[in-house]
Each structure stands twice: as C-alpha cells, then as structure tokens.
Amino acid sequence: MSSRERPAGTGRLLPGVAWALLLLGLWLWGKEITGGAGGVSAPTGGDVASVGRPFGVPLPPAHAPLKPVAPTRLDVPSLGITAPVVPRGLDSTGAPDPPPYETPHTVGWFGTGARPGADGAALFVGHVDTESEPAVFYGLSSTRPGERVDVTRADGSVAEFTVDDVRVFTRHEFDAAQAYGRRQPGRAELRLITCGGTFDREAGAYTANVVVSAYLTGSR
Template identity: 75%
Template sequence: MSSGTRPAGTGRLVTGVAWALLLLGLWLWGREVTEGPGGSSAPTHGDIAAVGRPLGVALPPAHAPLAPAEPRRVEVPSLGIAAPIVARGLDGTGAIDPPPFSMPHTVGWFGAGTQPGAAGAALLVGHVDTDTRPAVFYGLSAARPGAKVRVTRTDGTVAEFTVDDVQVFPREDFDATRVYGRREPGRAELRLITCGGTFDRTDGTYSANVVVSAYLTGAGTTATGT
C-alpha cells in the first residue's frame, strides 16, 4: 500500500492489508516467500471459530505444480468473484503496492513472488470496499473449504485451486510465516488476502485481515487457448 495521501472519495484506506503486506516486505529479507513450513495445513492461528476448516470436510488430492505462467484473471464462482489480475511490486515502504482505488474490482498479484499454479505460495490481494460500494474481495470471508478458485494464466491454462481454510488474523496476532509460507512442500498454493474485522473511522484502519488459503487440485485450458 502506498504511504501517500489518498485522494478524497476514491475508497477507504485499507490499512489492515497495508500493514499485513508491509510485514511481507520485511519477511522477504529473511526467507524466500515460496518456502513455507511443511506439515499439516490445519490452521494454528487466526479466528478459526468464525471460519477455519470444519471437521469432516473431505478435500481432493493436490495436483502436480504447473510450469510458471503469469496470471490474468481470477474467479471464485461460489462468491460471484470474477476479476482481472495485475502484477504489483513493492512500494517505497516495502509493502506490496495494491491496485489503485480507481480500480476497486481488480486484483493485485505479487509479481516478484510465485506465479499461481507453480510450486510455492502465490499471493493475490484486493480491496474489500470503497467509500461508496463493495470492492472485489468484499465477500471473501464467506469462502468455505472445498470452494473452487480458478486462475486463468497467460499460457492458456486455467489453474484450479480448492480452498483449504479461511482465517481471520487480528493485527496483534498476525503470523507472517503462516500466511505467506507454503503449507506443504511441493504443493502449488494460493493466498487471497483482504481486510477484515472492524473498521475504525477515526484512524482509517481495519482490525484484521481475512486470508483464504487454497492449493492446486486441477488444470485445464481456456476455450480459446489464449
């Protein structure tokens, strides 16, 4: 998130995401973002009482990682999300620079990190709302384990991910390794991140971040092959 002043009327200052992604910039100095901890994908932090992964939800086996290719579009059919993706880098503070508020229905991808479908954890970020209406990830907290996330890539493939868990990370209990790191070695994983919790109108901040984790379970091709 840029540290500059936001023009009036262009959208809320989603400081919750800015703060979380600033931690990513700092964390990258210490370890590769695609190299997360191994072991179970069961949640260890976050508000799993509200969302998380219910017991007894059967999830499909992981698909082998795909060759790297940049993402073009993301769809979450169960939530009605269908949006273009643009690559974003880091701003002057070391945080991911998300799409501008003038593009509230566009998703940002951390272009210096993993490409969705390739081995590692790819990061997609989006605004939750603006001053006047919901934005692209407004309904993200309603995602549930087993839901499908489809990412159309520049090589004509569609990487299909299955949601593993949904967590809400309060600012005071944000686990950067858990959010950004790979859950299981060798998997292609995806994180969808937006603001959550409550919005403080006094200081313009959200109290938490919603993090949807998914992993690659299938691959196909677009209708046009482009």
C-alpha cells in the first residue's frame, strides 16, 4: 500500500495496551536487563527474522558513559538520515509523544528519560510515514548490526553508537522489558522506534513496532 493511500494516523506508534507496556519499559530503564553476551550479535527476543538481521556480526567494545547532555541532531549514515531532535513529553494517553505530523522529518526524544551517551537507555521515536510521504524513520527496519548512529549533543560533542540489535514487536506480543529495558548495566544505550508490520485499518494503527538498539562505542 502506498503512503498516500493510508488514512490519517498511520505514523503513530502502538496504542492502548502496548503503550502501557512501554511506560513499564521506561521504568525498567534503570534495571539490569541483559540480552545475551556483549560484543557479538546473537538471537534474542522479538521477530528478528523479519528484518533480516545477520547473526555473529563482531561488534566493538562499549565506551564508558559520558556526562548527561541533551541531544540536538540524529544521524544514521547508512540510511541517509540527518534529523533535528526535539524533546517530547507524554501525550494524552500517557505515552511518549512523537513529533507532530507537520514535522515528519524530525525525531522526538523522551526528554525526561536518559540522555544519549549517558548511563541508561535513551529513547527516540519517529514517524514511518504521513498521509502523503515517507517520514524520518521510513527505512529504519533495514538497519543492520554494526552500523553507526551518531547523536550530536548540545555541548557540541557527538556520541557514537553501534547498532547491536534490530527487532520487530507485534502489537499482541509486545514485551516492554525486552524492547526498552537496559540490556547491560553501566552502559549508555539508545533505542530508535517507529511503526512496523502492516497497517490495520480496523484498529487504525500499524501491527508492530520496529525497535533498533545501539550502545555507545565512541565520542568526539
């Protein structure tokens, strides 16, 4: 289905129960939730096959967390993404609010959560499309482990992250702890989240979320 055939609201993330689980995940950011051995990508929870994630990709060691500084720009070179970042709060349903549809190429950062590069898991959300065009995270599901994500911060520093996991969580099997919980204690991590699966007209939402996980591997 082309984006112009989709009704309004197709860029929203999972509603209802899934958002309640997301809030649980935000609480779990500070908990010690692991996702397998560090340094090598390996099968974990969620539907990894649907995005073609390769196994056994060697990954660099983690960099020590940086001081907490707010983000201003997000770059994913492999996808050609260069987008401004704006802090977002919670919407009327109690969910982290993505940027308005009027700015589809802007990324939202959950501003009361972890700052990217600091200890914890920083959460970024973006639309996959609008009624008429692809949005900032349209190609996010094609991200692969080993690829780089750069976050420019308000002090001029750049936190360099390496993707270690790409998952698709369906609406009915959404696991907030696996999607948003910190994978390894003492590590600076990043989550990039957008819609995935197919659009369910009856529910008025996509059937899944794409969750790209990355961890800090350098700074400049």
